[in-house]
Amino acid sequence: MFEEIKMHGTIDFPIELYEVNEEHPSYEMPFHWHPHIEIIRVIKGNLKISLNKTDYNMKKGDIIFVNSEIVHGSLPQNCIYECLVYDNNFIPAIAHKGQIFSEMISKGNIRINEYFPSCNDEIHTCINLIFDNMKKKEKGYKYSVVGMISHLYGIIIKNGVYSKITDTEKQTSISVTKLKNVLEFIRNNYSNKITLKDMADIAKVSPKYLCSMFKERTHKSPVDYLIYFRVEKAVHFLITTDKSVTEIALECGFDDLSYFIKTFKKLKGVSPGIFRKK
Numbered sequence: 001m002f003e004e005i006k007m008h009g010t011i012d013f014p015i016e017l018y019e020v021n022e023e024h025p026s027y028e029m030p031f032h033w034h035p036h037i038e039i040i041r042v043i044k045g046n047l048k049i050s051l052n053k054t055d056y057n058m059k060k061g062d063i064i065f066v067n068s069e070i071v072h073g074s075l076p077q078n079c080i081y082e083c084l085v086y087d088n089n090f091i092p093a094i095a096h097k098g099q100i101f102s103e104m105i106s107k108g109n110i111r112i113n114e115y116f117p118s119c120n121d122e123i124h125t126c127i128n129l130i131f132d133n134m135k136k137k138e139k140g141y142k143y144s145v146v147g148m149i150s151h152l153y154g155i156i157i158k159n160g161v162y163s164k165i166t167d168t169e170k171q172t173s174i175s176v177t178k179l180k181n182v183l184e185f186i187r188n189n190y191s192n193k194i195t196l197k198d199m200a201d202i203a204k205v206s207p208k209y210l211c212s213m214f215k216e217r218t219h220k221s222p223v224d225y226l227i228y229f230r231v232e233k234a235v236h237f238l239i240t241t242d243k244s245v246t247e248i249a250l251e252c253g254f255d256d257l258s259y260f261i262k263t264f265k266k267l268k269g270v271s272p273g274i275f276r277k278k
Contacts, residue, residue, distance in 0.1 A: 045079030061118025
């Protein structure tokens, strides 16, 4: 739901692995985007993930490659999944056909294929090794991980599982930019009163067009999405702070406590109080 600006890993090793289960604050991955590359693999259950306006239903062993600046979010079902996030500029710059492959990825001139169903090919083998090295963190693992990501790029080039960005796709990116502007507006103002017209004005489109664009890319109306975002922020506060339910409701833009509890229960299956205790 926002442009992610946090650092992944450290300055000298901007690569980080996240293990996500039902107890993780971001179990339902909110829609967001970032300049980093993200690789997601499913360990258990099912994960429905949306990348821009394409949906994938992932199962155990499947892998998704999230390219830079792609708006993405997911809805897990009894799922455990892992996310590897890294700064693509940290990967050694090696020329391919006269151009630096990693730079072409970062600049959005090419896009690696997104969906890799479970199988035993060399792409899965390489990615699984990267994840395993990040989990074990044995001596020298940082060198191994950087080397294996470079090796992964070699496999991707060899197998041709990438494509150049077409003019049509670049045109589509204009509507994505409008969506990002609204998502950022929601992120910065969710605790205040926000109307459909406010969001349409930010995108510089009509309310009707905004509803259509949102529905296509997030499967929610702008207003439903705003409510969803507020509830997700409430989840974060319930887990990470000692604030009362009333305080959290007000801070997340709900001026009616009973409506907040009803909405929270509708989306999460339990009341805020029970959610916090669990």
